[in-house]
Amino acid sequence: MKLILLSGGSGQRLWPLSNHSRSKQFLKVLRGSNGLESMVQRVYSQIAAAGLSDSAVIATSEDQVEILQNQLGEQIPLVVEPSRRDTYPAIALAAVYLFSKGDVDPNEIVIVLPVDPYVDIDYFHKIKELENLVEGNGFQLGLLGVEPTYASEKYGYIVPKEQVNHSGALIVDHFKEKPDTEEAKRLIEQNALWNCGVFAFRLGFIIDMLTIKELPVQYELLVEQYEHLPKTSFDYEVVEKTKEIAVLPYQGEWKDLGTWNTLTEEMNTSILGNGIVSDDSLNTHVLNEMDLPVAVLGLSNAIVAVSPDGVLVSDKQSSSRIKEFSQHFYKRPMYEEKRWGWLRVLEHTKLPSGGEVVIKRVCLHEGKNLSYHVHHYRDETWTIMDGEGEFAMNGEFRVIGPGNTLHIPRGAWHAIRATSQLELIEVQMGAISLQDIHRQTMNWDGIDSL
Amino acid sequence: MKLILLSGGSGQRLWPLSNHSRSKQFLKVLRGSNGLESMVQRVYSQIAAAGLSDSAVIATSEDQVEILQNQLGEQIPLVVEPSRRDTYPAIALAAVYLFSKGDVDPNEIVIVLPVDPYVDIDYFHKIKELENLVEGNGFQLGLLGVEPTYASEKYGYIVPKEQVNHSGALIVDHFKEKPDTEEAKRLIEQNALWNCGVFAFRLGFIIDMLTIKELPVQYELLVEQYEHLPKTSFDYEVVEKTKEIAVLPYQGEWKDLGTWNTLTEEMNTSILGNGIVSDDSLNTHVLNEMDLPVAVLGLSNAIVAVSPDGVLVSDKQSSSRIKEFSQHFYKRPMYEEKRWGWLRVLEHTKLPSGGEVVIKRVCLHEGKNLSYHVHHYRDETWTIMDGEGEFAMNGEFRVIGPGNTLHIPRGAWHAIRATSQLELIEVQMGAISLQDIHRQTMNWDGIDSL
Numbered sequence: 085m086k087l088i089l090l091s092g093g094s095g096q097r098l099w100p101l102s103n104h105s106r107s108k109q110f111l112k113v114l115r116g117s118n119g120l121e122s123m124v125q126r127v128y129s130q131i132a133a134a135g136l137s138d139s140a141v142i143a144t145s146e147d148q149v150e151i152l153q154n155q156l157g158e159q160i161p162l163v164v165e166p167s168r169r170d171t172y173p174a175i176a177l178a179a180v181y182l183f184s185k186g187d188v189d190p191n192e193i194v195i196v197l198p199v200d201p202y203v204d205i206d207y208f209h210k211i212k213e214l215e216n217l218v219e220g221n222g223f224q225l226g227l228l229g230v231e232p233t234y235a236s237e238k239y240g241y242i243v244p245k246e247q248v249n250h251s252g253a254l255i256v257d258h259f260k261e262k263p264d265t266e267e268a269k270r271l272i273e274q275n276a277l278w279n280c281g282v283f284a285f286r287l288g289f290i291i292d293m294l295t296i297k298e299l300p301v302q303y304e305l306l307v308e309q310y311e312h313l314p315k316t317s318f319d320y321e322v323v324e325k326t327k328e329i330a331v332l333p334y335q336g337e338w339k340d341l342g343t344w345n346t347l348t349e350e351m352n353t354s355i356l357g358n359g360i361v362s363d364d365s366l367n368t369h370v371l372n373e374m375d376l377p378v379a380v381l382g383l384s385n386a387i388v389a390v391s392p393d394g395v396l397v398s399d400k401q402s403s404s405r406i407k408e409f410s411q412h413f414y415k416r417p418m419y420e421e422k423r424w425g426w427l428r429v430l431e432h433t434k435l436p437s438g439g440e441v442v443i444k445r446v447c448l449h450e451g452k453n454l455s456y457h458v459h460h461y462r463d464e465t466w467t468i469m470d471g472e473g474e475f476a477m478n479g480e481f482r483v484i485g486p487g488n489t490l491h492i493p494r495g496a497w498h499a500i501r502a503t504s505q506l507e508l509i510e511v512q513m514g515a516i517s518l519q520d521i522h523r524q525t526m527n528w529d530g531i532d533s534l
Numbered sequence: 535m536k537l538i539l540l541s542g543g544s545g546q547r548l549w550p551l552s553n554h555s556r557s558k559q560f561l562k563v564l565r566g567s568n569g570l571e572s573m574v575q576r577v578y579s580q581i582a583a584a585g586l587s588d589s590a591v592i593a594t595s596e597d598q599v600e601i602l603q604n605q606l607g608e609q610i611p612l613v614v615e616p617s618r619r620d621t622y623p624a625i626a627l628a629a630v631y632l633f634s635k636g637d638v639d640p641n642e643i644v645i646v647l648p649v650d651p652y653v654d655i656d657y658f659h660k661i662k663e664l665e666n667l668v669e670g671n672g673f674q675l676g677l678l679g680v681e682p683t684y685a686s687e688k689y690g691y692i693v694p695k696e697q698v699n700h701s702g703a704l705i706v707d708h709f710k711e712k713p714d715t716e717e718a719k720r721l722i723e724q725n726a727l728w729n730c731g732v733f734a735f736r737l738g739f740i741i742d743m744l745t746i747k748e749l750p751v752q753y754e755l756l757v758e759q760y761e762h763l764p765k766t767s768f769d770y771e772v773v774e775k776t777k778e779i780a781v782l783p784y785q786g787e788w789k790d791l792g793t794w795n796t797l798t799e800e801m802n803t804s805i806l807g808n809g810i811v812s813d814d815s816l817n818t819h820v821l822n823e824m825d826l827p828v829a830v831l832g833l834s835n836a837i838v839a840v841s842p843d844g845v846l847v848s849d850k851q852s853s854s855r856i857k858e859f860s861q862h863f864y865k866r867p868m869y870e871e872k873r874w875g876w877l878r879v880l881e882h883t884k885l886p887s888g889g890e891v892v893i894k895r896v897c898l899h900e901g902k903n904l905s906y907h908v909h910h911y912r913d914e915t916w917t918i919m920d921g922e923g924e925f926a927m928n929g930e931f932r933v934i935g936p937g938n939t940l941h942i943p944r945g946a947w948h949a950i951r952a953t954s955q956l957e958l959i960e961v962q963m964g965a966i967s968l969q970d971i972h973r974q975t976m977n978w979d980g981i982d983s984l
Contacts (some may be wrong), residue, residue, distance in 0.1 A: 379859045430880040436957075
């Protein structure tokens with residue numbers, strides 16, 4: 085059995101804490117065994133506890149690679165989409181990866197699931213049962229269906245017809261997306277279940293489907309043709325066109341922590357970070373990622389979220405509307421977790437003279453390095469605040485430490501490696517653009533004698 | 535006639551926009567003829583319009599000197615208290631300053647007023663009438679009394695007994711501080727007026743009083759003995775002990791913009807700075823001094839104030855309670871207006887290794903300079919972002935401009951002068967303390983040939 089975890093999301097509904105490079109699944113707001121953890125960290129530790137971590141690959145896009153490596157470690161197997169499309173292309177690519185790169189047998193069962201459900205460990209035990217359901221009963225697709233706790237208008241419903249032998253599973257009759265409350269009530273009376281985006285199938289099921297469509301089942305070739313795959317969901321492209329589908333009911337905890345309202349319900353503190361909330365502010369949450377103190381007075385049922393990207397102040401019922409507004413603000417994320425550590429933009433300003441300045445605080449973890457790169461339209465000054473490291477510029481190397489200042493004129497190739505955790509302040513001056521960076525590989529090993 | 539404008543205040547009630555060095559009177563939130571202006575700028579332009587600016591001195595404390603010079607110009611006459619005490623010592627010091635340094639005749643009328651009432655120009659015309667009232671009718675003290683518009687519990691009331699001839703003034707019977715609503719209603723029926731802190735007297739009245747108490751009436755001597763003056767208000771020490779007091783009624787606009795609730799009523803926009811407020815958020819104000827975007831969703835009657843010092847989110851009725859909370863946060867102001875320009879702290883952090891780093895953005899206006907100074911426990915690195923200037927270190931001078939980096943090791947005397955508006959980033963490293971600065975005078979004139 086193999087697991088494909090889908091990691092996507094645009095990060096708009098939990099603005100300002102989430103952004104394009106830090107979607108909701110990466111926010112460290114949940115209480116874990118070693119302090120705060122993100123949804124993806126929580127799920128990954130549950131997968132390990134269920135004994136499934138050796139089976140899992142994560143299907144994701146380029147802009148989440150660094151934060152996944154930062155939060156789960158660099159050894160995690162990733163299948164990276166060349167561009168963001170939808171769940172059908174992403175699952176197809178991951179399946180082809182398992183088939184052509186992972187040598188997985190076409191008869192092996194693959195289970196696809198989102199990377200960020202808020203569930204208890206039973207969910208993962210239930211997922212293991214899907215393997216038997218598909219393998220032993222001849223269904224092309226097996227789904228997990230959550231037993232509804234209320235007549236929600238937000239979810240898709242799986243409507244069953246009959247039991248599958250003694251398995252506890254049901255045969256699917258049809259699907260119904262986002263019904264109104266009255267219809268949802270009727271569906272629940274018919275034992276309908278919420279569709280939680282879990283799909284089980286034999287690997288060959290997808291491989292055969294791609295072959296019939298004359299799409300390549302060799303990984304590198306599919307990557308090349310990725311732009312030609314339809315931008316549609318797996319539900320639309322596969323599930324709705326499949327005849328023999330079984331669904332396994334799941335009764336345990338399952339939540340979509342996709343809005344501030346649902347997310348704050350799972351925090352076991354009302355204040356994260358530097359903040360004070362007056363006693364008469366009931367059911368109000370503060371999430372503050374800045375040093376800046378936050379005070380909330382006389383406001384109940386509110387959410388106050390503060391990050392380097394912005395400040396959200398919302399009535400909880402209104403908080404899902406942030407998606408309409410955060411687009412207006414959209415700009416480069418001010419805080420990013422990277423493969424090598426993190427960076428925070430302290431200031432991005434136009435000068436009276438017309439020039440532009442960006443000031444960043446940069447932290448490299450021990451042993452990590454920035455790639456060897458060059459900018460053509462900006463100069464940089466780095467002031468080392470803490471830690472030791474090695475600095476390379478135009479082929480010359482030097483050992484650096486606290487108090488050193490490094491001038492990097494435009495056109496100069498440069499890189500840095502941290503021999504102990506290293507913090508620096510970067511002042512960029514000139515014409516600032518995210519595109520103004522060109523990289524080449526370099527070998528740090530040769531300079532270990534420094 | 536001379537005016538003494540009292541500029542005090544601790545800046546806690548309008549946190550986070552106001553702080554110790556920027557009390558409420560310095561917040562630029564009111565619509566002026568040339569863009570936004572502060573209360574002190576508004577009052578000073580009204581004094582000029584009333585033809586009184588040559589008569590005015592401002593009594594203030596050391597920590598407001600630079601912001602007063604920044605907002606009103608360096609030529610403004612200031613009487614600076616050696617330490618903050620109360621209105622009686624502050625008025626006594628200013629009176630002695632006029633008497634011994636300004637050669638003002640003891641028979642000249644002095645009028646004391648707060649630096650930040652929100653009034654219309656009639657207020658200043660009325661103040662001129664106080665001169666005649668005291669001079670022509672033999673009263674030791676003349677007050678201005680605001681005609682109440684409602685039975686407020688917040689103010690002090692002046693209760694009159696009879697008319698003074700044909701002047702429109704009244705003779706004061708007694709005073710009543712902060713009555714309850716019922717008593718306030720009864721007082722208003724007796725034609726009582728609000729005490730707005732305006733006092734008119736012959737200069738000699740205070741000089742004689744100090745002489746009787748054997749206090750010096752020579753400015754430098756009184757400065758030396760300032761710590762021995764009682765820490766009491768002018769109302770308590772002088773007004774309540776004076777028998778012959780007249781009060782002149784004033785009917786025009788008068789407001790104390792001392793809380794977010796009253797202040798936002800006088801803003802003619804609901805959003806200052808980068809912000810969005812949803813349509814269903816009624817009577818909600820955003821004041822945002824940061825680049826950080828602010829979004830407010832579904833919250834009515836709220837105030838959201840964001841500055842480098844912090845974030846306040848409050849129901850308007852609760853906003854005056856911020857005074858209880860802001861003390862918890864009290865630390866060094868993150869934004870300060872100085873004689874020479876302004877500075878903003880971008881980051882103040884303890885490093886994993888135990889050291890401390892402060893990162894500041896500093897702007898010097900054209901022609902201004904930092905004093906020649908030294909730090910013993912920190913190194914500094916300055917990166918010039920914009921503008922041209924001259925840099926002095928340990929007696930050596932150099933011309934500096936954009937891209938230059940200046941290393942200032944602990945123990946080195948240094949200064950900088952802006953020949954055009956100059957911006958720099960300062961990185962301080964070491965043991966950071968506001969006390970670790972020692973100054974000496976230096977002469978920039980000798981290096982004009984640079």
